[in-house]
Amino acid sequence: MSLWKIIDKVKGFIVYDSDKEFYAKVFPESIERKDLMRLRKMRIEDLSAVLEIESKNYNFPWSDGIFRDCLKSLNYSCWVCEELNNVIGYSIVSMAVGEAHIMNICVDPAVQKQGVGNKLLENMIELANKKADTIFLEVRPSNRAAILLYEKRGFNEIGVRKGYYPAVKGQREDAVILALDLVSLFKE
Ligand SMILES: CC(C)(COP(=O)(O)OP(=O)(O)OC[C@H]1O[C@@H](n2cnc3c(N)ncnc32)[C@H](O)[C@@H]1OP(=O)(O)O)[C@@H](O)C(=O)NCCC(=O)NCCS
Numbered sequence: 001m002s003l004w005k006i007i008d009k010v011k012g013f014i015v016y017d018s019d020k021e022f023y024a025k026v027f028p029e030s031i032e033r034k035d036l037m038r039l040r041k042m043r044i045e046d047l048s049a050v051l052e053i054e055s056k057n058y059n060f061p062w063s064d065g066i067f068r069d070c071l072k073s074l075n076y077s078c079w080v081c082e083e084l085n086n087v088i089g090y091s092i093v094s095m096a097v098g099e100a101h102i103m104n105i106c107v108d109p110a111v112q113k114q115g116v117g118n119k120l121l122e123n124m125i126e127l128a129n130k131k132a133d134t135i136f137l138e139v140r141p142s143n144r145a146a147i148l149l150y151e152k153r154g155f156n157e158i159g160v161r162k163g164y165y166p167a168v169k170g171q172r173e174d175a176v177i178l179a180l181d182l183v184s185l186f187k188e
Helices: 003-027 044-057 064-072 116-133 144-152 182-187
Strands: 037-041 074-085 086-096 100-105 134-138 156-166 172-181
Touching: 037 116, 037 144, 044 064, 044 074, 044 086, 044 100, 064 074, 064 156, 074 116, 086 116, 086 134, 100 116, 116 134, 116 144, 116 182, 134 156, 144 172, 172 182
Parallel strands: 100 134
Antiparallel strands: 037 074, 074 086, 086 100, 134 172, 156 172
16 A cells, blocks of 8 residues: 555544544534544553542552552553543553453443443453463452453453452452463464
């Protein structure tokens, strides 16, 4: 493809997107939410929105410092999903040779059950697939929504970590370990 054709194609996408944003503002009913969602890498400036969503979702939210450490580390890939320039969800995956680990995936409660979690998860799988053969994660057994999200994508339970999570009244909750074999999914 010639350079001009590539430039035209890119321009087409940009115009298309800004058109959609215009229609979304003027005729909100005419545009589907999934058409306005975009993924991009997380930046320090996103942290106030990220921390707000984090605290709405978890009884034991990550601190600002944990997110900053993830952003600094070369082994972590941190992403946000935004809609009309508002952060509505985020994900963090750690990557080492051979293994990837989903550290966090979180969606603003106001827009849950509309495909944002799925979009963030697909992106992490795609990133992990470039470096790893397996992607792992821990989840609370009580977290039905998350377990269904992962199982729908093909993750399987491979074990339990006893007392992994803090729980109310100083107690601990087990974690279920789930894994997705990227080799059989993409590389065979
Ligand atoms: C788990 C979470 C990220 C899902 O995000 P989401 O944007 O609501 O998920 P999606 O709309 O993309 O749903 C994808 C699939 O997940 C499952 N799912 C998600 N929320 C669900 C719910 N409340 N009840 C049942 N299934 C649910 C469904 O299988 C769904 O597919 P379907 O819409 O075809 O039924 C979100 O609920 C969240 O942020 N929870 C709090 C943070 C958290 O627990 N993170 C996981 C830590 S391990």
